[in-house]
Amino acid sequence: MKFKGKVWKFGSNIDTDGIIPARYLNSSDPKELSSHCMEEIDPQFAKKVKKGDIIVANRNFGCGSSREHAPIAIKAAGLSCVIAKSFARIFYRNCFNMGLPILESSTIYDEVEEGDEIEVDLKKGTIFNVTRGTEFHAQPIPPFMQELVQDGGLMKHVAKQRR
Amino acid sequence: MKNKMTITEKILAHRAGLDHVEPGRLIKVKVDIALGNDVTSPIAIQEFRKAGGKKVFDKNKVVIIPDHFTPNKDIKSAEQCKMVRDFAMEQDLVHYYEVGRMGIEHVLLPEQGIVLPGDVIIGADSHTCTYGALGAFATGVGSTDLAAAMINGEAWFKIPSTIKFVYYGKLNPWVDGKDLILFTIGDIGVEGALYQAMEFTGEVIQQLSMASRFTMANMAIEAGGKNGIIAPDKTTKDYVEKRAKRPFRLYESDEKAEYSLVKEYDVSKIEPQVAFPHLPENTRPISEVGDVAIDQVVIGSCTNGRIEDLRVAAYVLKGNKVAPYLRLLVIPGTQEVYLQAMKEGLFDIFIEAGAAISTPTCGPCLGGHMGILAAGERAVATTNRNFVGRMGHPESEVYLSNPAVAAASAVLGKIGSPEVVCKN
Numbered sequence: 209m210k211f212k213g214k215v216w217k218f219g220s221n222i223d224t225d226g227i228i229p230a231r232y233l234n235s236s237d238p239k240e241l242s243s244h245c246m247e248e249i250d251p252q253f254a255k256k257v258k259k260g261d262i263i264v265a266n267r268n269f270g271c272g273s274s275r276e277h278a279p280i281a282i283k284a285a286g287l288s289c290v291i292a293k294s295f296a297r298i299f300y301r302n303c304f305n306m307g308l309p310i311l312e313s314s315t316i317y318d319e320v321e322e323g324d325e326i327e328v329d330l331k332k333g334t335i336f337n338v339t340r341g342t343e344f345h346a347q348p349i350p351p352f353m354q355e356l357v358q359d360g361g362l363m364k365h366v367a368k369q370r371r
Numbered sequence: 372m373k374n375k376m377t378i379t380e381k382i383l384a385h386r387a388g389l390d391h392v393e394p395g396r397l398i399k400v401k402v403d404i405a406l407g408n409d410v411t412s413p414i415a416i417q418e419f420r421k422a423g424g425k426k427v428f429d430k431n432k433v434v435i436i437p438d439h440f441t442p443n444k445d446i447k448s449a450e451q452c453k454m455v456r457d458f459a460m461e462q463d464l465v466h467y468y469e470v471g472r473m474g475i476e477h478v479l480l481p482e483q484g485i486v487l488p489g490d491v492i493i494g495a496d497s498h499t500c501t502y503g504a505l506g507a508f509a510t511g512v513g514s515t516d517l518a519a520a521m522i523n524g525e526a527w528f529k530i531p532s533t534i535k536f537v538y539y540g541k542l543n544p545w546v547d548g549k550d551l552i553l554f555t556i557g558d559i560g561v562e563g564a565l566y567q568a569m570e571f572t573g574e575v576i577q578q579l580s581m582a583s584r585f586t587m588a589n590m591a592i593e594a595g596g597k598n599g600i601i602a603p604d605k606t607t608k609d610y611v612e613k614r615a616k617r618p619f620r621l622y623e624s625d626e627k628a629e630y631s632l633v634k635e636y637d638v639s640k641i642e643p644q645v646a647f648p649h650l651p652e653n654t655r656p657i658s659e660v661g662d663v664a665i666d667q668v669v670i671g672s673c674t675n676g677r678i679e680d681l682r683v684a685a686y687v688l689k690g691n692k693v694a695p696y697l698r699l700l701v702i703p704g705t706q707e708v709y710l711q712a713m714k715e716g717l718f719d720i721f722i723e724a725g726a727a728i729s730t731p732t733c734g735p736c737l738g739g740h741m742g743i744l745a746a747g748e749r750a751v752a753t754t755n756r757n758f759v760g761r762m763g764h765p766e767s768e769v770y771l772s773n774p775a776v777a778a779a780s781a782v783l784g785k786i787g788s789p790e791v792v793c794k795n
Contacts, residue, residue: 223756225737225761234445234448235451249759267562274511276495297565305519367422370523
């Protein structure tokens with residue numbers, strides 16, 4: 209799986225209330241949730257983001273609540289991938305379960321500017337900064353998580369095992 | 372090898388049918404309880420149906436508590452609750468609690484003996500880690516994990532490494548579990564225990580009430596922890612024995628258990644703590660808070676909505692009045708807590724002081740309803756998070772404290788110590 213898109217940069221400890229405020233959790237409709245994506249941090253974000261764009265964040269992205277509405281909002285807003293120095297664990301797990309590609313990279317955050325175009329090769333775990341001509345390697349995805357991705361998420365993985 | 376496991380490793384190894392596990396190992400286990408609420412269950416139910424789910428794996432073990440936006444805050448919330456209620460009826464779930472019997476999930480489940488020592492519990496709510504105070508392995512997951520567990524009763528875990536926290540010394544007046552956990556998060560930071568188990572130990576923990584222990588385990592997630600855990604002792608047994616309706620098992624860490632880190636804290640140096648906006652790690656001792664005027668105080672939540680919390684708040688409020696123009700909201704965690712508080716006369720104290728008392732709900736803690744803040748407003752809350760916009764407008768602020776400090780602040784109209792209010 210390869211993605212190419214424009215970078216949106218976010219800092220450390222972006223919490224799930226910031227990604228999708230709880231006042232919108234009275235809906236689980238992806239389209240509605242996506243219209244409020246990152247609203248607490250940048251109220252215009254959902255309008256500005258283009259299909260395929262990529263979030264690059266500092267440490268502990270997705271901390272706080274277990275709400276799966278957060279990765280759902282990001283995915284439905286058209287973002288193809290989230291790269292961070294580290295992820296909070298429930299968010300990390302949720303992304304694999306519901307099929308939002310994410311990568312951990314300790315280096316790219318400091319070497320990329322908002323608006324740069326980057327290309328991500330999920331299988332190889334490489335991130336290429338098209339704007340600057342630099343390449344980075346992400347932390348390899350654990351084999352079990354790769355299996356989840358290949359099966360298309362946890363529910364399809366469970367269904368496959370039941371067959 | 373076999374005699375070198377932590378309590379977390381032991382529970383998970385036993386449940387996976389293994390003699391020994393080590394951090395990093397991936398296991399699949401049967402869960403004792405799979406929990407959802409009115410916000411996370413709708414997505415889980417959709418996923419359950421999409422995957423062809425017909426019957427949940429065990430109607431005794433799938434628990435749904437509509438506590439977040441209840442009593443229904445608007446039409447959309449009512450629709451979500453209806454979906455959840457219809458599912459509970461269709462599946463004949465034993466542990467579904469309707470408004471009027473419902474409590475905040477993490478106060479209700481231990482109180483009703485639904486979660487017990489030695490259990491493996493997953494919940495589509497990040498504060499599921501609360502039950503670790505019983506000596507159980509309990510962790511928050513998303514809706515999809517809940518959906519999968521509803522089908523096959525299973526969950527997969529990577530065995531976490533464990534940080535051991537040792538608390539020793541003499542507790543200062545007005546310091547309880549909330550202050551110990553806030554201090555700890557202030558020390559290690561909001562990702563200080565990322566992916567790890569937090570094991571709370573030491574002579575001080577053994578002196579804590581179950582309420583304070585639940586508060587500590589509850590906030591493990593605020594340090595990034597996978598679970599918080601406290602080995603069961605006599606206090607645990609006394610609490611559990613009158614509530615349990617099925618057998619349970621007590622585990623403890625081996626003396627030679629291996630930890631990724633050991634932190635020791637002399638609690639005689641710990642004052643009541645206040646976490647400033649907008650992260651739980653921004654803690655300050657009460658003596659260094661300065662002048663922070665406030666508009667609202669919330670006493671309640673899965674962190675501090677137990678009878679002990681209401682008692683200490685009432686003790687501080689007795690004979691005092693809530694400051695002019697300030698709203699004090701008291702939210703008992705469950706109907707049992709509500710009834711007990713009423714019987715003990717705590718409601719007289721709250722109402723005479725000028726507080727509002729609410730039926731159990733998560734409401735204001737997550738900015739849902741029942742106490743939303745306007746732009747520029749500040750609240751002191753006994754809740755667990757103070758992120759941007761957590762209790763309402765993105766330009767509002769939440770300060771986290773224990774119930775005594777919250778009650779004192781309600782009287783003073785600014786953040787302050789109970790020492791100032793309780794002169795006797």
